[in-house]
Amino acid sequence: MSLPKTSRQYYLPQLGSFQNLAVQEVPVSAPKAGEVLVKTHAVSLQYRDLMVPSGAYPLSLPENLVPCSDMSGEIIAIGEGVKGWTVGDRICANFMIDKIHNGSPNDEALGGSVHGVLTEYRTFPAQSIVAIPDHLSYEEASTLPCAALTAYNALLSGIEPTKAGDTILVQGTGGVSIFALQFAVASGATVIATSSSDDKLKVATKLGAKHVINYKTTPKWSEEVLKLTNGAGVDRVIEVSGNATLGQSIASIRKGGNIDIIGHVGKADDVKPVDIIFPSILKQINIRGIYVGSVVQFKNMNKLLAANADKTRPVIDKVFSFDDAKKAYAHLESQAHVGKVVIKV
Template sequence: MSSPTTAREYAYTETGSFNNLVIREVPVPTPKANEVLVKTRAVSLQFRDLMVSSGSYPAQLPPNLVPCSDMAGEIVAVGEDVKGWKAGDRICANFMIDKIHNDFMSMEVANSALGGAIHGVLTEYRCFPAHSLVAIPSHLSYEEASTLPCAALTAYNALMSGYEPLKAGDVVLVQGTGGVSIFALQFAVASGATVIALSSSDEKLQTATKFGAKHVINYTTTPNWDQEVLKLTGGKGVDRVIEVVGNATLERSISAVKIDGCIDIIGLLGGVGAEVPPVDIIRASIFKGLKIRGIFVGSVIQFGKMNKLLAANPEATRPLIDKVFEFENAKEAFAHLASQKHVGKVVIKVN
């Protein structure tokens, strides 16, 4: 597949709003010896992308940032030193292009995060280092595969890595029905675990039930949802909590988790400046023996292992896409994500 000499991409003239995005024409890059040139086919959006657009994301952004971190595409050219990849291969790039292994993440690796510290993927063509790539499972479309690098891999990292991998019979509390939460629900069900799902919408909870949640709780009509979780578990609490909100719900998550349970802290949906809850986290952690772990996406190695799980359970783990937007309508996609009306993932198709 030959590539043109110029391509379109989105960039921020300034942050403050996704409405500041502009389309510009740029030369198609030439891959270095260890790189591949990829034609972007689809990009999925994260809550992080809204934080970046507003200027609230805690990272030093390059000028005229090209946004977004999650993509799926087709290799169109390879550098002379690249082994194992060829034109026509379907790939995703890892969220942090230099996080290959599961070991401690250095600042250098953290600063390789797409769409933040470095330019992202909302572009028709981009070069990636060959070591950052994983093959797309054959049963997934480009749109489905674009949801994997952040949402799916974060959920996989939370449940399958860390202190103790998820096992059949565990009880998992999942907050919300966004991308990470739906993938966590799917992975837990595929692994034989029981899921309790939270949402403020009965309609969204119906979707969670469809995807295998055994119990659902509307936290608007049941604000003391932690007490309901304890009732559902016979007073024991859940084995682990997928905590995507942050400070605003951490107190109830600590209440809802069992002794020696695990809280995987993933998101900041409650806001960066949300007030710290009036709970003694240290005391609770000691006396309940809690394992509290921060999750920041995952590695290329984990990505490959996750794709084996997807391939082994193709229907149970198929990504849930709420809506697909055309490349020219990217701002509308951002607006739809910001409305929080979605269930699952919001995707931009790149023609």
């Protein structure tokens, strides 16, 4: 099989907006020793992909960054010394290319500190890829590297993994939150889901949430959480909004409960920073920052997906063509989506 000579890819010639995304054609090289060359089939977007082009991402970026971190594709060539992979294998790349084990300190993340995956072809270190579960399409599999793995890490790794009978509070219906809902349900936990949209809450209910709260009509939703748990509070909060909701998350948690800090998508301009020290001590809360996950966790998560195919199938809101990538970004920015926004390459 002859290799492609060029690859079309998006890049950011300057920061300020995703509207600055431009397309360029670059040469394709054969994979080096220890690498595989992959044809990209699908890329999914996440909130970070809005932060990066806007200039709001807090880490340094390479010039002319190729954006996005979450992809699925097909191996089309294998470098010297690579074992365990063959041409035609369907794969995803891990969000952090060198984070093999849970304790790995490296944080070279695709679409951030290193060039990303919004490209037709790309090489990856063979150790940084995982096989796609057989029952998933390329579009579905592209949602796994960040959103799914972050949710899996929060719920099923760490000091106190989620178990059957726990009660989990999931904020919103974005990618991480939907996967957290699905993984919690698959684990036998009870889920309370929040959203500003009754229509989105209907989707959450269909996916297995036992209780739903519209935080627009119930702004003090932590009080409703306490009512639903007979005053005890939930075992875990999947915190994706940051300071906008952290105070209510602390109010919602039980003594000794867990708050997994994942993002700050909430608009908190008029919210004072939350003093977490005193309440955390009094309630003995475990607060853990989650930065996606490792290759080992990815492989373990895929076992869960395969074993619970119906309950954990990725929820895709809309699929855009490669040429319509900017429209995909705009749809993500609108927050009209439930689940993931995908670009088919």
